[in-house]
Amino acid sequence: EIVLTQSPGTLSLSPGDRATFSCRVSQNIRGSYLAWYQQKPGQAPRLLLDGASTRATGIPDRFSGSGSGTDSTLTISRLEPEDFAVYYCQHYGGTPPSPPTTFGQGTRLEIK
Amino acid sequence: QVQLVQSGAEVKKPGASVIVSCKASGYTFSRYALHWVRQAPGQRLEWMGWVNTDDGNTKISERFQGRVTFTRDTSASTAYMELSKLRSEDTATYYCARGYTIFGLITRPFDFWGQGTLITVSS
Numbered sequence: 001e002i003v004l005t006q007s008p009g010t011l012s013l014s015p016g017d018r019a020t021f022s023c024r025v026s027q028n029i030r031g032s033y034l035a036w037y038q039q040k041p042g043q044a045p046r047l048l049l050d051g052a053s054t055r056a057t058g059i060p061d062r063f064s065g066s067g068s069g070t071d072s073t074l075t076i077s078r079l080e081p082e083d084f085a086v087y088y089c090q091h092y093g094g095t096p097p098s099p100p101t102t103f104g105q106g107t108r109l110e111i112k
Numbered sequence: 113q114v115q116l117v118q119s120g121a122e123v124k125k126p127g128a129s130v131i132v133s134c135k136a137s138g139y140t141f142s143r144y145a146l147h148w149v150r151q152a153p154g155q156r157l158e159w160m161g162w163v164n165t166d167d168g169n170t171k172i173s174e175r176f177q178g179r180v181t182f183t184r185d186t187s188a189s190t191a192y193m194e195l196s197k198l199r200s201e202d203t204a205t206y207y208c209a210r211g212y213t214i215f216g217l218i219t220r221p222f223d224f225w226g227q228g229t230l231i232t233v234s235s
Contacts, residue, residue: 045222099173101159
């Protein structure tokens with residue numbers, strides 16, 4: 001079974017800082033089948049990146065992604081106040097015996 | 113604009129069943145699968161399964177086999193999730209989310225989500 005492990009658990013930064021989130025996958029996957037979401041309290045997740053690095057519609061260019069194989073990274077180049085939230089990675093496209101999709105446990109980005 | 117609007121919060125007793133609806137608008141309903149994802153308080157997102165809105169076929173996570181049913185009503189552009197034999201551990205927010213599947217494979221992430229439905233299971 002594919003397991004996604006995100007690090008760190010919590011990231012404490014200030015507006016204007018650069019934020020880097022990591023997602024490690026337990027198996028070598030096709031890099032394009034990894035996505036990133038942002039979730040604010042009381043809201044549904046919002047798709048940020050598709051295929052590890054392609055921004056979803058309306059996502060500002062301060063969000064970027066990279067990676068392949070087993071490691072993927074989400075970077076926010078310069079934090080805005082509205083960026084403080086929880087970030088999840090998702091693997092999709094899984095085939096048996098793996099589930100079709102799996103989420104990481106999330107990284108909380110908090111204001112320092 | 114694409115919207116997924118879910119039914120409201122519910123409180124259920126252990127052993128009962130609950131049905132959550134998800135009404136889609138702003139796109140052709142049958143062109144996209146609708147997935148169901150839940151999130152227990154403070155926990156990660158957990159995928160439950162999907163319904164093929166075109167032919168009604170479903171794919172259910174092993175964790176929920178025997179307890180969950182996904183259906184859809186194409187005339188109403190609405191999908192439904194029924195979870196039975198509720199227990200306290202099922203207390204969570206349940207989301208529907210639009211996805212794209214081909215031959216049973218999820219080929220794109222979930223680009224639109226419902227607002228979530230809180231289901232509380234308590235005696």
